Amino acid sequence: MTLSANDKQIIENSIRNIKDFPKEGIIFKDITTLLNNKEAYGILMKHLHHRYSSYNLDYIAGIDARGFIFGAALAQMLGIGFVPIRKKGKLPYTTIGEKYALEYGVDEIEVHLDAFSGVENARVLLIDDLIATGGTANAAATLVNQTGAKCVEACFILGLSFLDGIKNLSEKTDVYTVLEVD
Template sequence: MTLSNTERAIIESAIRDIKDFPKPGIVFKDITTLLNNGKAFGVTMNHLYEKYKEYNLDYIAGIDARGFIFGAALAQMLGVGFVPIRKKGKLPYTTISEKYSLEYGFDEVEIHLDAFSAIPNARVLLVDDLIATGGTAAASVKLINQAGALCVEACFILCLSFLDGYKKLQELTEVYSLVEVK
């Protein structure tokens, strides 16, 4: 399922570009303006619902922090559970974690060990606002699978395709994005 030209225009026009953030030369894609635009947020969520309603999902997993917004809303619409994937040290129960490379070092995400234990071989959709280099998303897919579930697809509102992160992620799962930034 693809966005109509009208839907794409509504979503794209609601995303603000902020030049030189977080550092010079970067154009930050600010989705807070999409979130506070009821029409654009509604178009986004309705599209995701229509796309995923027949996937027989058991859970939506959202990446800290903006993936929580889209993921939790979609989970509620689909009537499935939501599982947060957090930065290391933010979850209160027993966790498993996965490290991933950054430009200068490493970071780590984690998930509760029992996040998917209620449903054996749970089918999970991973959701985040944006895919850039793909490190966080790839680590998240690995965590979902380590926790005994199957990540059936990773979904993003924006794909910065010029950074090729989606290509790395396609080695692990299917990838879908609403808007591509070339």
């Protein structure tokens, strides 16, 4: 099921643009207004459910923190497990981590070592709200694969196509964006 132009417009119109946040020159895409718009959020989640119902997924992995919102809801709709990929130091059990570059430094995300246990060669969908440069998403896909699971696709509500994140991540896994921002 592809989204109609009207449905895409409803979703896009529900996302607020905040100029100069977190710094001057940046237009921040605020999804809180999408989340509190029951029509737009409903259209989005029904679309994602329809898209992924035939993927034979075992888990959805959501990237900290907005990926949790979409990932947990979609996992429940599909009747599968949800796994959080968190910032370093936030998970209570044995973890593996992956570092990635930031504009001014390095950060790290982690997943529980046994996050996908119980399912051999688990098929995992990675999800987050937005892909820009792709550093976090690439690190997350690497983590999924390092656990012995397979990241079969990475899904984002918004893709900033003027940056290289989608291109770079597509070398590691298939990438799907609901909306692209030029």
